[in-house]
Amino acid sequence: xxxTIELPADIEADLVAQARTHGxxxxxxxxHLLREQVPARAGSALSPAERAAAWRESTRGLPHTPPLSDxxxxxxxxxxxxxx
Numbered sequence: 809x810x811x812t813i814e815l816p817a818d819i820e821a822d823l824v825a826q827a828r829t830h831g832x833x834x835x836x837x838x839x840h841l842l843r844e845q846v847p848a849r850a851g852s853a854l855s856p857a858e859r860a861a862a863w864r865e866s867t868r869g870l871p872h873t874p875p876l877s878d879x880x881x882x883x884x885x886x887x888x889x890x891x892x
Contacts, residue, residue, distance in 0.1 A: 829869050840865075
């Protein structure tokens with residue numbers, strides 16, 4: 809199916825920039841965005857490997873952030889004296 813959408817120039821430019829960030833051409837990137845928004849049909853459940861691949865794809869291009877230290881997520885550091 810082919811759908812034609814008239815986009816304002818600024819939205820098109822933003823989408824093109826985002827597509828390039830993901831290493832995709834604009835049509836493939838728009839399809840990717842639409843697939844994320846449309847719920848999967850019953851009976852077309854993804855296998856665990858497919859779900860993992862989809863998750864990796866959805867996080868591609870996000871900045872890498874190191875995990876928090878044990879001290880940073882300790883009860884004491886979160887609640888201080890209120891947690892006692």
